[in-house]
Amino acid sequence: MDETADIVVVGGGMVGLACAIALKDRGLDVVLCDPGEARARTSYGNAGVVSRGSILPMSSPALWGKLPAYLRNADRGLRLHYSHLPRILPYTAHFLASARASRWRRAAAALLPLTSAAYPAHERLAARAGTSERLQRTGWLKAYRSEAAFKAAALEREILSGHGVAFDILDTAGIRDLEPALVRPYARAMLLTETGSVREPGRLVEACEALFAGLGGKRLRGSVERLAPEAEGWRVVTEAGAVRAKQVVLAAGAASGAIARTLGYRFAVAAERGYHRHYALHPDSPPLTRPVLDTGAGSILSPMGDHRIRVLSGVELNARHAEPDHTQIEAASREAAETLRLGGPLDNEPWLGSRPSTPDGMPVIGPAPRHKGLLFAFGHGHIGLSTGPITGEIVADLATGRKPAVPVAPFAPERLLGWPRLL
Template structure:
């Protein structure tokens, strides 16, 4: 990929995009397609991006945030770190107290329904935008409309998810409900018995998210975009635009897109934007399927284990852990991924791990589960595009088009009020 390193002061562009994950890359590509001179600022740690490490799910049904009404029944187990879906680092909780308070406040049925309605236009456009981007990047072979599965080990667990299915049905999300034998017929690689399952057939999947992101980076370079491999150390408004400080010297831009994922809140804070924000850390590790096992054909959320199994090629499975709430740069803690791997061994016929160490990344999380997309309220020329949580890879290409609309003065193609930065800044200080 063509790269430029800032070695002298005065490098300038129309738009600087901070962040090289799927949201930042898609934004940079869309801005180049509109004819703007774009510089992408990214530390270059490809494996650290959550776009690299997620399950590759592109689902119209990804409209229900973590903060839902079922949280209250699970809260005692969460607080004891007795549920594999969530692990709390108690020494870190004081640092995310505002996020925690507002997250719990969002765990209501009414808020869950509002979030679903807000996210639906974004997720509904996701697969089509991925197809368009993949055609440009030469990655169509990585996209498959396989659907994905939520599997339940007991009838009681399936019954407890009735509200989720009702909200999905209200928004026209297609689903097929399966019993245990029906699930086994659909996915013969499964050896664990499940009681029930929900298949979302409209869902697509990415067979190698890392390869998709790298291909998009190459597309951006091929369009004439410039990439500076450096972390952003400071962001300050100037008379005719913005100054972005990186290690080798400043970069000047008329507009800035802040799409740095979990680092975005730290970059925005010196400008006076104090978002209630948390890093949802997650782990994955790859395993080989046993040579005699049928292939796994679609991602599966094992709700009993709080983890996801995602095929990455015909004979490789990515095992993904639940959420860990800890500092973004804290040392890894492999308890969750080790537990997820043990459960996975009972669900599929797996061989040994294919990675020396588990992967670790940090998802950018807002309390209400909605991303922050829109113009900064107090700084003209600054556009926010972060906080996508678990749907950054999925909705990145859609967000990129919205960012390009904002930067070029066009009406955004989707309603942005639910994603407004002001909604988080209006919350009471704690």
């Protein structure tokens, strides 16, 4: 016989787990459906950055100047697989339409309440999960190799400053004093001082899994095969069984678009594939104390504890289940070896995961337009780990008829359905 519950959460990454925990807190009987593959979750492979300043989408106005390099795969921050592009045509059209200063500013204003609530929500969740020591307000560094590259990012700093996001500007000597582990001489850097970081994000997710189980939450381990609306709610069919509930939360990350499509929702979304690999710092090197975005390499260096560094690649646009392409992570690793004193790799193979990406850089949070009892919570892109806990609180409010503390109108699902308006 099918299990029954008040609500089913589809997806066990940071967003899905946070939703499930917050819904348990509201007194609901919750079943979490997830394949149970911890390393496959995007949350596992994250850089661990929790930043109030994560308000500027990838669809930047600077895209137009970089477009020739992007199209030639000559920029390390993006790698295109042209065979995949026809499948994400609505996403690509909407992404290009969003790459304007006016829309960048609009997205920043919409995201600010969400990112401002992210770190406090992480503190609350980490304390309950018994893993507060993994969360530290370290700030994070955005480093530029030349004065020209720094000047080209003036609009970004203007928008951040206009929204009260705190940052310091450092010169070469200031960068060296702040992070002596960096042996590459950067010209300038922006230190976002309000930013926190999570050491070993996968461990945080594991702690949240234990918290959910301790609250009496139930799990069905297996991929979701079907969401079937019924007269009294929903039937969720997985490889491991089925469960009936009045409500469903779709928070399955990069798989959400395909699942929603079975119900007739064709979202303009894409899977951004990303890679990471771990290296040991040389024993004589000072530790790296905060995540560093090397804008010249299009990659991130993030400390994971025990003198380990996680090197993260830029974005790859390709089918979710396509064979790995290690071009970007190999380039990022070569650059990292000239930025830090690294030993050999600690992993046999680079990790690969897929971020659920929306073209305007904002998540999809809200009720489904045509199906009662279905809530969407996906598309967080690069800020899924960061804003997962606050998204969980928002979804729990929506599911129980309360007004969320964070405005969610800009994240409405309707904006990404069908072809975008290009003007």
